[in-house]
Every structure is written in structure tokens, then in C-alpha cells.
Amino acid sequence: MENVMKNDIRIVEEPRKPLAMHPKKFAMWLFLASVLMLFAAFTSAYIVRQAEGDWVIFDLPDMFTFTTVAILASSIPVQWAYFAARKNQQNLVVALLGIGTVLGILFLAGQWQGWGQLVDNHIHLVGNPSGSFFYLITGLHGLHIISAVIYLIITLVRAHRGIIHSGNLAPLEMCVTYWHFLGGLWLYLFVFLLLNR
Amino acid sequence: MATIDIDIKSAQQHDSHEHDSHEHEHHEGNFWTNYIFSQDHKVIAKQFLITGMFWALIGGVLSVIFRLQLGFPEANLEWLRPVLGGWITPEGKIDAEFYLALVTMHGTIMVFFVLTAGLSGTFSNFLIPLQIGARDMASGFMNMLSYWFFFLSSVVMLSSLFLSTGPAGGGWTVYPPLSALPQAIQGSGLGMTLWLVSMALFIVSTLLGGINYITTIINMRTQGMSFTKMPLTVWAFFFTAIIGLLSFPVLFGAALLLIFDRSFGTSFFLSDIYIGGEALPNVGGSPILFQHLFWFLGHPEVYIVLLPALGITSEIIATNSRKPIFGYKAMVGSMLFIAILSFVVWAHHMFVTGMNPFLGSIFTLLTLIIAVPSAVKIFNYVTTLWRGNIKFTAAMLFSIGLVSFFLTGGITGIFLGNSAVDIQLHDTYFVVAHFHLVMGSASFFGMMAGVYHWFPKMFGRMMDERLGTIHFWLTFVGVYLVFFPMHYIGIAGFPRRYYSWTSFETFSGFADLNMLVSVAAILTLSAQFLFLFNFIYSIFRGRLAPANPWNSNTLEWTTPRLPQHGNWPGAIPTVYRWPYDYSKPGAKEDFIPQHIPYSETPESNLPHENEQIKLEGVVVKPSSGHH
Structure with missing residues (x-):
């Protein structure tokens, strides 16, 4: 420990510390x-395949408008937390993360409903690639949301136990970053699917 | 920002001290945590190395088996029946579908398991913390997971070799529809499923490793280790990890679509297929789409394989020429340029898919531009060697061998990158010769060079140099004997992946050349057993290594003979200079390691380096760290 202290109270100029962030x-x-990159690959494949023609056009489920609002709204309590x-x-913190989790689960339920609407509309996973791509992209995003909801719950529990506080923000920050990212990713996917039909 | 930095720094130091005291309490720890589920980057590196060597042996043996078929089509291979069983036909020949499985597995194993995991996994893990002055990787746990995902992926791939229907047989590029339809060939059945599962696990392993490498390089460098003072090895691993991080998810995407086509009835890649006169239900898919996705990974993958080898040889050539690397910044810049270009040339693998000729011209142009940074690298290697005080160690010989292969293989790349010439050469043995030299052999030589050079740091003992030299010459000559004739065979029009040509009168004239290639392949593989013996024998009986056997400048040689967990027993050394101060005029010795401050070398300092002394502040020497 002596060594650490000596290092910290050096007054002489020394080699600059290299740029470093929280690993x-x-x-x-x-x-x-x-x-x-994974989703960029899918949306690029979507465009390439679409350009080849023989592409069934269908309306996005109405439900997706609501889920988009839900996922974007969920970022507010999470950031507030x-x-x-x-x-x-x-x-x-615990309450706000709880709200975020509930909104996330609502989003997932809404996506499931949206898939149901599509099936009623006779768009199935097996069939024209336009439908297959749709289910694959939204489904894979849903899987990520599931992982993020679990992550939110873990973080909520840790906050409840008092592990997360102003001196130890990094675990919460990472969770918040992931949540915002998936919200933004959904917005991109939603707009993409809306515009490229 | 500043306060955060200090927090992290002291937290890390605190952490490492805890580790140290931990080490002092019980020296051995238990077998499972020390050698199996270890989180120490050096042990994980050795795990990658040993697994990679195991795979290299299997990949090599597979290639010799199919070379037997190509070189001696009339031979009776009945004697292989005890090993291959039913894959030997009653006539004593290799089963034709098994032949396809052999080339597929040879490619998959060599590209992914040996030259990606075995090369990057070994040396990124081993050298990054040691050369940037870190106690370990950013996350030891993720690093451990990275190895075990690779191990799982290996187990799945290995088990596919023992299926009654054989392993995947659609080529290492697994193009659909061949790979998507189990009815197509036996290898597209369960073997292909296991291939996809194995690759998915492999991608997870690569991403876990890559995230760790990048994070460690950016955030864990010791004091004074600025980007411009990093060894070229670390630069190379850095670029490699970034390329992998951006391209492997795309392969994952392609594999996922293929899995859906195979198992869930979708038609991403399938359309209008008739089997036995019966139309399949799949309509609307595009097999070309798979090629786009695959090669968006596939081409960067070439550089994922090659860049670490180039980094390793840069280090070894400078050290053993006893000269600073020529054009350090040009070396870094050309690697960066290659890394960027690697993402915009993928369609040169697809010139004959019926793509728009105008698009073909663009990809030709972009492809040929890669020759520029590649040439910069070759010139810099040669100018580093030029008038150097060259020490021909085994590692040095293999590094020079890499430069040779990189040149001969690279030149044929200029032919193949041309969309017009490619019409003749596509999918012939010319392509096989090209990428085996420039990517396969060059990277393999880089890996060998790395093993010979860093063996003393890995195992604390020296490998036998004389055996190493013999190993080099046999392999070097062997590789050229194998792949040089293939250029002629390829220009003559021999397609790759064909089981037999004996029914074509045109090709019978090349039977003797094919025989020569096969004999050379067998000899080259045999030579590797020299290395294997040397490697294993030296681990236990080799001469004890001094701390810095090659008089090298980089930080790993400032550690004890066998660095323990945490790498440096005392404080981590501080870095004051770049890693290539070899044969500096006026210096007492022909090398000045990175941790020597300029204030200790007034005799060799240049004027601007004397200016640096003021900034060094070497009042507190890190010696207080010993306890």
C-alpha cells in the first residue's frame, strides 16, 4: 500500500497517463x-433481397405504433433512475427501474400482439422472404429486449440491496446504456421497416 | 474525468495488490483454477495454443488424405480402412462425398480453429497485457469464457467428424442451396447442423475475446505507453480485434438465416429448386444474398488471420535485425488502411455470380488498392533487414519466410482481383495456390515465428534452435513445392474441389505434377512432427531461458523468467521510449528497453529526446514495489 500512496503524491512531472475509460x-x-453490426447485416440483406423483386408488401401491425411509444417512454424513468x-x-431508483421494467414487458407483450395481428393478416414466417425477414428482425430484437429486461431486474435488485449508489454508478450506467441503445435500435428498425416495404 | 481516472487507477492497484498477497498466501492454488478454469491470460493463451496445434494436426492430416486421392488416383487405399472405415469404398478408394467433407473440414479447421483462434487467441492473449504493461486482461472472466466457448465449439466440430453421414461437405464457405438442403449430399445433413452450431459458439468466443482485447489495449496501458509507443504486435492485435468485432456478427446473421432455411422452412436463400423432378416449396430466396453476407465476413477474415502474423513478424524482424523497424508509422498506417479496405472488397469473391460488370470494375479497383499498403509493408520489412546485424534464429527464419509468401502469394492476388482475368481463374487451383501462400502459409509461418520467439516467456525454457532451423527449411521448401505447381495446374483450368480428373483427357498431362504436390504435402506434414517433438521436449527438458534471451526491448522481457499471475512481482514498469531502439548510435548496448528513461542514456539521446528528460520525473523509482 505504501507504494500506491507514493505514486499518488508524486509532484514532479511524469510520463502522461494514457487515455483510459472504465474498462x-x-x-x-x-x-x-x-x-x-448484426442488425446492419439483416437490414442490408433486406434491402438487397427486396431489390430483386418478388416481394410481398403488407401493412405493419397497428400495435407496433404503441410499442414504439412504450419503448421510447421507458427510457425516461430509466434515465431518471x-x-x-x-x-x-x-x-x-428502485421504483423508476421498476417502471422501466414494466414498460419493457409491455413492449414485449405488444410485439407479441403485433405478430398475432400479422398472422391474422396471413403473413407467416414461412412464405415470402418479406414476412420471414420481418419476423426474424423483430424477433431477434425482442430477444435482446428480453435480455435487457432481465438485466434491468438484476440491476433493480442490486439497487434495492444498496450496491448501487453515487460511489458505484458504473453497473447502473451500463444497464441504462444498453436500454437506451435497444430503444434507439427499435426506432431505427421500426422506421426502416415502415419505409422499406 | 480526472477524479474518475484516479479512482480506477488506485482501484486497479489495490486489486493487484490483493492478488499479490493472495499469491503469497497459498503458492499453488488448486489444479482446476490454475490450469483448467484459469483467468490468467498467460494460461488461457497456452490453452488456445495447444488446442490450435491439435486442430492444425487434424487439418493437416485431412489435407494429406485428400492429396492421396488427387496425387495417386489409382492407388489402393485399403490400408486406411482401420481409420476411415466405411469412407473407403470396396474398391479401396476414398468415398467421393467424403472427399468433399475432407476439403470442407480442412478449410474450416485451418481458417477458423487454427489461424483465427490458434493464432489470435494465443498471441493476443499472451502478448497484449505483457507488452502494454497490464496485470491481466480487462476481464479475466470473459477471457476464460472466450476459451471455453472455443473449446465447446471445437468439441461440436470434432464430434461431427465421427457422424455416420460425415461432417459438413458443402465447402468451408457453405454456400446454399447445397448446404441448405439435407437431400443434396450427406454432408448437408446432421454434419452441417453441427457445423452451424459450432460456428455460432465460435463467433461468441471470438466476440468475447475481441471485446476484451480492444478494451485492454485502450484502457489498461501502463504509464507512458502512448499509442505511438505501442509495439506493432499490439497494433496488429488491435486492428484484428476491431475487424473481428465488426465482421463476425455478420457471419452470425448469415448463419442464422441459413439455420432458419434449414430448420424452419423459410426461403431466404432458396428458390425454384427441383430434386428428382419434384419442386421444393421454397420460392423467392436468393442464394447470392448468402454470398454477400458470407464474404462480408469472409474477406475481413483473411486479414483477421494475416494481421496478427504481420504484427508478430514486425517485432521479430526488428529485434533480430538489431535495427529499428523501418517506417513505424507507415506500418501502423498500412495496417489501418488494410483493415478499412478489407470491408469494401468482398464482392471480388463473387465476380462470376452474374453481378453488374460496372460493379465488378469498382470492386476490382478497390481490391487492387490493397496492393499499396501491402507493398508498403513488404518494403518496410526489407528495408528493416537491409544492412541489419541479422541473427538467424528460428523465429527470424520463419518471419522472413512469411515475407516471402506474402510477396509471392500477394502478386497472384493482383491477377485474381481483376474481374476479367477472374473469369478464367475463378475456382481453379490458381486460387488455391494464391490464398494458401498469402493467407495460409504466411499466417502459419507468423504463428510458428511467434511460438519460437515467445516460447521462452511462455514456458521458461528455450526451444532447440538447430531443430527449429531444420524445421524451417523443410517447411519452407515443402510449402513452395506444394503450392507453386498449383499455379500451373490452375491456369490449365483444373477446378478446385473436384474428386477426380482421370476421366478428362485434357488433364491427364498434369498427373505427375499432382503427384509431386502430394509427395511434397506428405513431407511438409511430416516435418511438423520435428516441431512437435521440439515443442514438447523443450517444455520439460529445454535449456533454462534467461529473462531476455533475444535482447529485446518490449516490456514482456522485463518480467521474471516465469511470470506469475499479475505478471510483474513489483510495480508495473513505466514506459519512456518506443520499442525499437536497437543499435542506437552511441548507446552502450545494441538495445535499450522501453522502460529505460532517457535520463539514463545521455550518451545516445537525440536533441529532442534530451527535452523529454524533463518530463520523465524519475525521482521515485518503481523499486519500492518489491515486498
């Missing part, structure tokens, strides 16, 4: 980059 937060961003954690308002 785990940084790793989270890299993970998001690879998720983004982060601000509350900075002020050590533990109960508020």
Missing part, C-alpha cells in the same frame, strides 16, 4: 457495436 463500460460499448442514483435516492 467494463467500454466493453459494453463494443458489445453494442457488434449488436449493431440514473440521476436519482447520483443523489443516492435509493427507493426512487
